[in-house]
Amino acid sequence: MDNFITPSRPRALTVSELNHQVRHLLETSFMQAWVEGELSSFSRPSSGHWYFTLKDRKCQVRCAMFRGYNQRIRPLPKEGDQVRIRGKVSLYENRGDYQIIVEHIEPAGLGALQQAFEALKQKLGAEGLFDAANKRPIPFPPRHIGVVTSPTGAAIHDILTVLARRCPAVPVTLYPTAVQGQAATDDIVRAIAAAQHHNQADVLIIGRGGGSLEDLWCFNEEKVARAIAQCRIPTVSAVGHEVDITIADFVADLRAPTPSAAAEKISPDQQEWLRRLDELRLRLHQAVLRQTRRQKTSLEHLTARLRDPRRELQDKGQRLDDLELRLKAAIAQRSKTEVTRLDHLANRLLLQSPTRQLSQYQTLIQQLQERLQHSMVKQLQRRQDQLAHLGQTLHVVSPLATLGRGYAIVQDDRQNIVRQAGELSAGDNITARLARGTIKATVDSSFD
Missing domain, CATH: 1.10.287 (Helix Hairpins)
Structure with missing residues (x-):
């Protein structure tokens, strides 16, 4: 017995270690997933988080949606709803429960945000906020451009880049605002009010860069739509990419597919102006030469007719x-x-x-x-x-x-002899030759 050697055994994982490794495996294997099913066992504790089960005819999975994500969901889901969720697959380590951390939930078929979008669109359209008769012309060229967007986003960078290339002389004022999240709606409304109070911009670009429907949702809020409709300054909506459509696009005086396109639409091209200026300068020079030749010919003809x-x-x-x-x-x-x-x-x-x-x-x-x-x-x-x-x-x-006998020979500033008062206007310069000497004068008024 003393010579018996006990074989070495592999190290056993603790339950916590196992659950932790499984959670890491699940979260790295499923970055994000869309899942559709029937909502059941829905609960809303005082913490504001949502807990429910998503099931189909054969299986079910536990789900958790934390307060930071569920505050934007309208209408509230209820037992028995067929829903689509987007979230990350994970594990609740304390109980070893496999679950989905939900970031977005919407009714199956037409999404909740899309339903809210269509409802608000129909409501505001019935009030006439989208009517073409209410659209104001965008001043061109603008004297001062206001921009309502995030000071750190790509939109302001794109707008300033385009304006610096096309018309760097036009001043631009940024009215900073959040463009995403729960507080963005009121922030945008305050920025629009600040632009009107500032009373310098004669056109206002309102927008942000691209994103998901949730990211752009603040531009589909009724508060923002009414603030744009009531704005005294002509507005340009420039939200997202070309395919993104928001309520702000319908209410604004002009819709641009992107922030860069908005800057292109409202700004003059200085290169085109310079080319046009050169063309006009050449035409003016040629016209002056032609007029000079005609006047010279006329003067020579009159000189030949005039006897000394x-x-x-x-x-x-x-x-x-x-x-x-x-x-x-x-x-x-x-x-x-x-x-x-x-x-x-x-x-x-x-x-x-x-x-x-x-x-x-x-x-x-x-x-x-x-x-x-x-x-x-x-x-x-x-x-x-x-x-x-x-x-x-x-x-x-x-x-x-x-x-x-007191008469005088009166000539205009082109040396033409004046025979009738109607040939002169107030402000014309004249020369009067007398029997002795010459008088230069300016006409105050003339009467036939």
């Missing part, structure tokens, strides 16, 4: 000199003719020497001389009067004489 007053005076002066020379030549010719005639009479007188005839002829000669003198004086006076009349006529038609 000095040239006109030179022509009149030359005409006056010509008349003066002709008058002097006529007087000289007439004098020469009279002298010749006088010589002829003297010769005849010499031929008739009787004293009486001599006396008569002397008297006649004296009369003829007086007549000649009178005729010459009269002719000279008539020529001088004619010359004075021509000079006066020339002076009357002279532009300088017109200016001397």
Whole structure:
């Protein structure tokens, strides 16, 4: 007996160790599962947790749904309901009971959240909150953009990235809020009210990034829907991904499939504006060149038609000199003719020497001389009067004489001669040329 050696035995697990290992195995093998069955043995202790059994015709499984998850479930489940649950497979180590830790529960068929969604959609739609007539236009381009979302989520990052690329000059104000969980509903309503009180943004983006229906549920709450509908600022709903539809999408003035798309829709593209500005600058430059050419051609044409007053005076002066020379030549010719005639009479007188005839002829000669003198004086006076009349006529038609009588030649700032008051407007600059000097003035008013 002393030589008998007892063989070594394997170490036995304690019940706690076994249950712990089984729990770890279950939780790592089943990350998450959807299970459908009939709800029974439903209990709600004072802790707020739910405990029930899910069964079908052959088997059953225990379930636990803790207070943090069941507070959002409406309506409350009851005995005999056919439900779908989502949760993690686990083990309650103290009793060694296999169970499911439930995170979500909904009626089999159409889910509870979907039922609540459809009920609220029908209610608000009947009140007219979705009517197109109530949709306000989104200002474009916006002067100031407000964003109601989480300060740490992907949505604000996407929105700011798009706006920085498209229109960095437009200011953006974030009205931070929770966008998931029980407190998010009231938080979003307060953020919308804060944006209106701030009174700076002329368009408000309300949204968040993608998630499950439960994650997005705060945007399906009636409080949020009515806050958006009553908001004085035009609103853009940008909740989730393109396939996600919320009540906020129906109530807002504009729905965007994503936060990035919302920023794209309400913001101008500065590159397009710069391209358009370059195009307009080129068109303006070409128009100015065409107008300049037309004005230059018109000015050259008017310059060719406009006669210099000095040239006109030179022509009149030359005409006056010509008349003066002709008058002097006529007087000289007439004098020469009279002298010749006088010589002829003297010769005849010499031929008739009787004293009486001599006396008569002397008297006649004296009369003829007086007549000649009178005729010459009269002719000279008539020529001088004619010359004075021509000079006066020339002076009357002279532009300088017109200016001397108090008139002025008025030109606008393009050197065009102004003939009617209607050609000028208040504020136009004019130049008035007088007999002596020039006046520059600005028109206060004009009357025809």
